[in-house]
Amino acid sequence: AQRVTQPEKLLSVFKGAPVELKCNYSYSGSPELFWYVQYSRQRLQLLLRHISRESIKGFTADLNKGETSFHLKKPFAQEEDSAMYYCALSSYSSASKIIFGSGTRLSIRP
Amino acid sequence: KAGVTQTPRYLIKTRGQQVTLSCSPISGHRSVSWYQQTPGQGLQFLFEYFSETQRNKGNFPGRFSGRQFSNSRSEMNVSTLELGDSALYLCASSSGGKEDTQYFGPGTRLTVL
Numbered sequence: 001a002q003r004v005t006q007p008e009k010l011l012s013v014f015k016g017a018p019v020e021l022k023c024n025y026s027y028s029g030s031p032e033l034f035w036y037v038q039y040s041r042q043r044l045q046l047l048l049r050h051i052s053r054e055s056i057k058g059f060t061a062d063l064n065k066g067e068t069s070f071h072l073k074k075p076f077a078q079e080e081d082s083a084m085y086y087c088a089l090s091s092y093s094s095a096s097k098i099i100f101g102s103g104t105r106l107s108i109r110p
Numbered sequence: 111k112a113g114v115t116q117t118p119r120y121l122i123k124t125r126g127q128q129v130t131l132s133c134s135p136i137s138g139h140r141s142v143s144w145y146q147q148t149p150g151q152g153l154q155f156l157f158e159y160f161s162e163t164q165r166n167k168g169n170f171p172g173r174f175s176g177r178q179f180s181n182s183r184s185e186m187n188v189s190t191l192e193l194g195d196s197a198l199y200l201c202a203s204s205s206g207g208k209e210d211t212q213y214f215g216p217g218t219r220l221t222v223l
Contacts, residue, residue, distance in 0.1 A: 032209075043113070044200065044214040051209065086153065096143045096204060096212065097166040100153035 002027050004087050004101035012107040013077050021072040021104050023061075023087030031089040033063055033070040034098070038084045047072075047085070057081070082108045112137065114203050114215035122221045128189040131218045135182050135203030141165070142184035143212065144176060147198040156199075159184050160206045188220075196222045 003026040013019055025031065033050040048056045050063040050070060061072045070087060087101040115134045123129050135142050143166075144156040155168040159178035178184045182203075188195055198219050202212040 043216055046211050049211075094166050095209070096141050096158040096160075096202075096206070097155050097168070098143075098145075098212065099155065100145075102152045 002031075002089065002099050004089055004099055006085075006087050006101035006104050008104045009102070010105045010107065012109060014109050015079055016076050019072075019074045019077045019081065019106065021085050021087075021106065023070045023072065023101060025068050025070065025087070025089050027068075027089060027091075029091060031091055032095070033061070034088045034090070035059070035061055035070075035072050036086040036088055036100070038086070040083070044086070077106075077108045079108045079110060082106055114201060114213050116199075116201055116215040116218050118218060119216065120219045120221075122223060123191050124223050125191055125193060127191050128187065129191060129220060131186045131188075131199055131201075131220070133184045133186070133201035133203075133215060135184070135201075136213055139203035139205050139213075140182055141204045141206035141210075142178060142182065143202045143204075144184070144186050145200045145202070146170075147200060147217070148196075153200070156186070191222045193222050196220060 005024045035047040037047040038044045059074045084103050084105050086103045088098045090098045117132045141160045143158040145153050147153045158166040162178045173189045176186045198217045200217045202214045204210040204212045
């Protein structure tokens, strides 16, 4: 079964500390992995996707096929990073059918 | 470019009624996907329409249906509403290619009493 697991509902770190949001997935083929973010009172938006291998707002995520993980990392958290983060996957054949994890609320303490 | 718009933003219905939600995609986008977001189940894919045809479907009962018009605007209909249908309904649009980014609307908050 296709599934995305985010084990932490809430993650609270101090400003300047490293951040790691965990994501594990279950998929029988080769999925495309994403991180979406929703800031307070804003729309859900794409943060990054594994195929682009970019760093967005200082965040990076590496796809580990052996561990079926796609953890989101940032070396130094900033207060504006406080938001809800969703890990998600889709297949290349059904790119618009996105399966989301349950989300992790990241809170950055000053 | 104007973003994805959804109407109405808030809706209150009673059990047994039906409801229609509307989504206008970004200009030029041909794909519209619908999602249901609830505290218990999170974000769940409902269906996707591309060029007026349903291209993908999630695991929702037949009470949930949709359609897409020639201008790519999409409507979602829920018949015989149940209390559990109370949710935030999000739509997202993209150009429809395999590596395209989906852009989400603000959602319609449906409350079923």
